[in-house]
Amino acid sequence: MQSVIERCCDVLILGGGIAGLWCAYHTAPKASVVVLNKGSFAEASTFWAQGGMAAALAPSDAPEKHFADTVAAGAGLCDEDAVWTLVTEAPKQVMALWHIGVPFDTDDGQLVLTIEGAHSVERIAHAYGDATGRAVMETLPRAVEQRGVRLYERATALQLLVRDGAWAGAFVLRDGTVELWRAKACVLATGGCGQLFAVTTNPQGATGDGVALAFEVGARVADMEFVQFHPTALAVGEVPRPLISEALRGEGALLRNAKGERFMPRYHPRAELAPRDIVARAIFMEMQETGMPYVWLDITHKGEEFVRERFPNIYHACLARGFRLGREPVPVAPAAHYHMGGIRTDLWGRTNIPRLYAIGECACTGVHGANRLASNSLTEGLVFGYRVAHAVDEWLHAPLPALPDSMPVPPSGYSDWQMLRQIQQTMGELVGVVRWADGLTAATARLTELGKAARGLATRWVTTAWLIARAALERTESRGAHFRQDYPASDDARWRVHLTWQIGGAPVWQHPPQRHQEPVHRLSNRQDRRNASGE
Ligand SMILES: Cc1cc2nc3c(=O)[nH]c(=O)nc-3n(C[C@H](O)[C@H](O)[C@H](O)COP(=O)(O)OP(=O)(O)OC[C@H]3O[C@@H](n4cnc5c(N)ncnc54)[C@H](O)[C@@H]3O)c2cc1C
Known part of the structure; x- marks a missing residue:
């Protein structure tokens, strides 16, 4: 093997958004931890998060209610054990984040909680009004560093190594040089893949690298077809597109088509407050019908003053692009926003590859x-980042894993932006808000061709894109964020399953596990009784 610089630590975390950093924070006291992040920390999706984070913290709320809302949104495919873990552990983790200094918005010393679409009560903790992610990323990297974690920006994982089926190392491009990183355990926290689509809210680094890196060494991936499209990204010729939070629709903003007609009441009884996937599809249909690349979001009845105060960051983002939000309607269109699928893990972030964990948006806990x-x-990111910080204990007393007997040639760190444009075009045209068999077949064929010519990181982008398109073709029904024009109905009898993929194998169908604890309706009743009795 040509010589590469070799570096070591106990726990190697690839990706420095909320999941990777929170995991690092809790792992650091007991091990040497390194976080490698492709871009700057300000380029993580976490930095751009607006609305906030959900946790049952209000007296009127309960984990059971958060559970019920999450499962309802998940359209029959949530793993209930995972949801229960999330909702019961969320309050403690959000409070812990507050205590390390994230400046959440408060009133009289208490967190201010707000409500968002499909939540039944106020449970969203937020910071700087509508810039929660920025508040997190201004605080967390510093706190992590103070615990002795080494953080490196512009360090890109290029390839994972396995030996005897277990994770053994990673090739990383750092400051223009390929390095070999060794550790006792590795945590993938590389975020989402919105940048594989032509129109997205996701920052440049969100190219689905982690999913492909793990898949290539034999990790299982699941639910790849489920990509959430945010209905209202500002329709300007920028990548990524600025997000116009649905909280505006919560405040009464209306959607109008090119003719100025309000159209959402034709699509759903809750009109503008319908679930995200329904609003995104309705906008898509109206755009198709009128031939315009956007519809209008109109909150003029509230006035500019109100909008500037309530949504300062969104207001200024619009203003910087020449739109007076609150004084005039602004153009919006759906954009790829969040990937529900990813590297399949258990409730402790373990993948099927020993020593390899995954958390945050690149993972699929169900x-x-x-x-x-x-x-x-x-x-x-908080709940499972914290859990993995404990799960890695199982390797901390083990020696470093041996490297493979026959080491591969260190990969090229070349990023083929031209190829990324072609992937984005394919995914945007054929694997978007509305999908159909011929389009998906064409997409997989085109991506297969692109894969043959791909080099360096582009091979990973093609792999993740191909998995999304292929899974979308396989699922011949519509469910949640996945809509098939040729199969517009859900088919519970056949398709209430996760599609799980492993390299070299056919897709495996897995039924979502139900909760092992008491059924939720019994818990809810008990909770109601407790509330009614004033407990
Ligand atoms: C505009 C916007 C608004 C949002 N608003 C909200 C919200 O209000 N509430 C909410 O809950 N969610 C929101 N989301 C979603 C949420 O921000 C993300 O799902 C979450 O932050 C993901 O966290 P993460 O730690 O998994 O990944 P990220 O925060 O994306 O961090 C992953 C990091 O890994 C790096 N990386 C990628 N590939 C590699 C590689 N090969 N090697 C090394 N590093 C790599 C990336 O560059 C990135 O810095 C929003 C997303 C966007 C884009």
Whole structure:
């Protein structure tokens, strides 16, 4: 093997958003921890999160209610054990984040909680009004570093190594040089894949690297077809597109088509407050019908002053692009936003590869099912980041794993942006909000061709994109965020299953596990009784 610089630590974390950093924070006291992040920390999706994080913290709330809302949004595909873990552990984790200094919005010393679409009560903790992610990323990296964790920006994982089926190391491009990183355990926390689509809210680093890296060494991936499209990204020619939070619709903003007509009441009884996937599809249909690349979001009845105060960051993002939100309607269109699928893990972030863990958006714990409930993903990063910080204990007293007998040639760190454009075009045209068999077949064929020519990181982007398109073709029904024009109905009898993929194998169908504890309706009744009795 040509010589590469070799580096070691106890726990190697690839990706420095909320999940990777929270995991690092809790692992650090007992082990040497390194976080490698592809771009700067300000480029993680976490930095851009607006609304906040969900946790049952209000007196009127309970984990049972958070559970019921999450499962309802997940359209029959949530793993109930995972959801229960999320909702019961969320309050403690959000409070812990507050205590390390994240400046959550408060009133009289108490967290201010707000409500978002499909939540039944106020449970979203937020910071800087509508810039929660920025508050997290201004605080967390510093706190992690103070615990002795080494953080490196512009360090990109290129390839994972396995020996005897267990994780053994990673090739990483850092400052233009390929290095070999060895550790006792590795945690993938590389975020989402919105950048594989032409129109997205996700920052540049969200190219689904972690999913492909893990898949290539034999990790199982699941629910790949479920990509959530946010209905209202500002329709400007930028990548990523600025997000216009659904909290505006919560405040009464209306959607109008190119003719100025309000259209949502034709699609759903809850009109603008219908679930995200329904609003995204309705906007898509209206755009198709009118031939315009956007519809209008109109909150003029509230006035500019109100909008500037309530949504300062969104207001200024619009203003910077020439739109006076609150004074005039602004153009919006759906954009790829969140990936429910990813590397299949258990409730402790373990993949099927010993020593390899996955957390955050690149993982699939089954918590989101076919559709994520708003503001559950930051919370997921905290809950499962914390859990993996404990799970890695199982390797801390083991020696470093040996390297493979026959080491591969260190990979190229080349990023083929031209190829990324082609992937984005394919995914945007054929694997978007509305899908159909011929389009998906064409997409997989095109991606297979692109894969033959791909080099360096582009091979990973093609792999993740192909898995999404292929899984979307396989699932001949519509469910949650996955809508097939040729199969517009859900088919519970056949398709209430996760599609799980492993390299070299056919897809495996897995029924979502139900909760092992008491059924939720009994818990809810008990909770209601407790509330009624004033306990
Ligand atoms: C505009 C926007 C608004 C959102 N608002 C909310 C919200 O209000 N509430 C909510 O719960 N969720 C929200 N989300 C979703 C949420 O922000 C993300 O799901 C969550 O932050 C993901 O956290 P993460 O730690 O898994 O990944 P990220 O925060 O994306 O961090 C992953 C990091 O890994 C890096 N990386 C990628 N590939 C590699 C590689 N090969 N090697 C090394 N590093 C790599 C990336 O560059 C990135 O820095 C929003 C998302 C966006 C884009």
